[in-house]
Amino acid sequence: MNIQINIESKLIEHFDPAHLEVINESFQHNVPAGAETHFKVVLVTPKFDGKRLINRHRAVNAVLKEELAEQIHALALHTYTDIEWEGLYGGAPSSPACRGGSKRKVS
Amino acid sequence: METIDKIKQQIAENHILLYMKGSPKLPSCGFSAQASQALMSCGEQFAFVDILQNPDIRAELPAYADWPTFPQLWVDGELVGGCDIILEMFQQGELQPLIKETAEKYPQEDA
Numbered sequence: 001m002n003i004q005i006n007i008e009s010k011l012i013e014h015f016d017p018a019h020l021e022v023i024n025e026s027f028q029h030n031v032p033a034g035a036e037t038h039f040k041v042v043l044v045t046p047k048f049d050g051k052r053l054i055n056r057h058r059a060v061n062a063v064l065k066e067e068l069a070e071q072i073h074a075l076a077l078h079t080y081t082d083i084e085w086e087g088l089y090g091g092a093p094s095s096p097a098c099r100g101g102s103k104r105k106v107s
Numbered sequence: 108m109e110t111i112d113k114i115k116q117q118i119a120e121n122h123i124l125l126y127m128k129g130s131p132k133l134p135s136c137g138f139s140a141q142a143s144q145a146l147m148s149c150g151e152q153f154a155f156v157d158i159l160q161n162p163d164i165r166a167e168l169p170a171y172a173d174w175p176t177f178p179q180l181w182v183d184g185e186l187v188g189g190c191d192i193i194l195e196m197f198q199q200g201e202l203q204p205l206i207k208e209t210a211e212k213y214p215q216e217d218a
Binding site: 054058065076077 | 138173174175176186187188189190191192195196
């Protein structure tokens with residue numbers, strides 16, 4: 001899990017994402033069990049506003065430069081702005097607010 | 108010829124060029140397979156280089172392209188992107204006009 005966690009923390013630090021998924025897809029490939037070589041990243045951030053796809057991917061590749069050079073064999077990238085993401089999937093539904101649970105004062 | 112000059116020449120002479128693993132008919136990588144499939148669907152001729160057969164290009168192109176992985180699609184001398192970008196552009200309907208316009212721009216050649 002080390003490489004995956006490392007990718008996640010670097011992307012959070014650099015892109016302040018509204019939504020981030022880092023998925024280890026290595027099991028789909030011809031590598032030993034438990035390998036961390038093939039990843040898929042879904043990254044949603046307002047920092048991609050007005051940026052072409054190639055520049056978004058280059059920005060991610062630059063942040064993960066060391067990992068790409070030494071550890072990661074394949075990196076599938078799906079990059080969206082907040083607005084594009086909402087347009088695609090409507091965003092994930094918001095979780096409901098807390099109503100107090102067992103600490104709720106009944107008057 | 109130096110590898111870097113070979114790369115520059117390939118990009119200059121082939122206006123629609125895919126660097127991939129294997130060939131469009133027999134791809135050796137899922138990402139290269141998807142990319143070449145999308146490109147073939149555009150219906151124009153394109154050139155490809157199998158980087159598994161050309162380890163020198165495989166080693167040097169990423170630095171020249173500022174792009175770490177394969178496949179890489181080059182159109183009219185510029186890097187368009189890798190597999191995800193090619194597929195997303197194809198699904199958005201942006202790849203087809205780009206390929207068509209480029210093919211029309213260089214009608215005398217094999218693209």
